[in-house]
Amino acid sequence: MAKFDELKQSLVRGDTPGVSTLVQQFVDQGDEPNLILDDGLLPAMDIVGQKFKNNEFFVPQVLFAARAMNAGMDILKPLLIGSGSLKLKGTVVIGTTRGDQHDIGKNLVVMMLESAGYRVVDLGTDVSTEKFVAAARKEKADILGMSALMTTTMAHMPEVVTQCQQEGLKDKVKIIIGGAPVSSEYAHKIGADGFSQSATEAVDLVRSLLAPKEA
Structure with missing residues (x-):
């Protein structure tokens, strides 16, 4: 989804403050937390994983991206749990x-x-x-x-x-x-x-x- 493109780019760059700010903005404007996760954060981590697999990214970049992902999840997780829409995969x-x-x-x-x-x-x-x-x-x-x-x-x-x-x-x-x-x-x-x-x-x-x- 194009509206989450900036969020995806921030996560791929490992920009933790940027991800936190954007996630909070989407929450404040009423976007569903599960959409922010499913259409923003998770696809961005898939990009990071693919870049790592292709030797375009190395361990430091992956660590930065994962930390940015976790910062976004710190905001979303309480909302997802509260709504009952957080479904862990295993x-x-x-x-x-x-x-x-x-x-x-x-x-x-x-x-x-x-x-x-x-x-x-x-x-x-x-x-x-x-x-x-x-x-x-x-x-x-x-x-x-x-x-x-x-x-x-x-x-x-x-x-x-x-x-x-x-x-x-x-x-x-x-x-x-x-x-x-x-x-x-x-x-x-x-x-x-x-x-x-x-x-x-x-x-x-x-x-x-x-x-x-x-x-």
């Missing part, structure tokens, strides 16, 4: 595996998923198998995401998959993995449901795994 529990303190990639995935309309429970770094599984059960997760940046810590990923199987969760939650040493072959080998190389790919993967539920 719940993702995510963390970095036991012994691994790296979180830049994981944090970017969190921001992108939240910007795309998912509820994300971030368990942080150095997450044990037990904590992953307990959180997936408690939060009624649709997706359980694990990140690892070292071959020694990615070795804990199959433990989580096995534990989910033993506790009867494997049919209820999709397990996805990512990180520098991880591959699609490794995901298949350990019984995970998917692998992504980047934050934008992670969003696409989650969308595809939950497509029947979102439909």
Whole structure:
């Protein structure tokens, strides 16, 4: 929608004050919060994701855009919740595996998923198998995401998959993995449901795994 073009451009530029100002202006003039989200903010984040995928944007630009998106959502979320029109697309529990303190990639995935309309429970770094599984059960997760940046810590990923199987969760939650040493072959080998190389790919993967539920 052309009326939201300036808002989209501000978000793509990562202009947080500009996004906040424009979102507030649209709210004040009576525009529906769900329209501002669906026709303004979300399409702009899709543009950011596509630019990242095409190597036109890099991590800093994506982070700035995600922060701008979150600033807009800070204004819209109370209104959407109050009207009952905020429909989260699913719940993702995510963390970095036991012994691994790296979180830049994981944090970017969190921001992108939240910007795309998912509820994300971030368990942080150095997450044990037990904590992953307990959180997936408690939060009624649709997706359980694990990140690892070292071959020694990615070795804990199959433990989580096995534990989910033993506790009867494997049919209820999709397990996805990512990180520098991880591959699609490794995901298949350990019984995970998917692998992504980047934050934008992670969003696409989650969308595809939950497509029947979102439909």
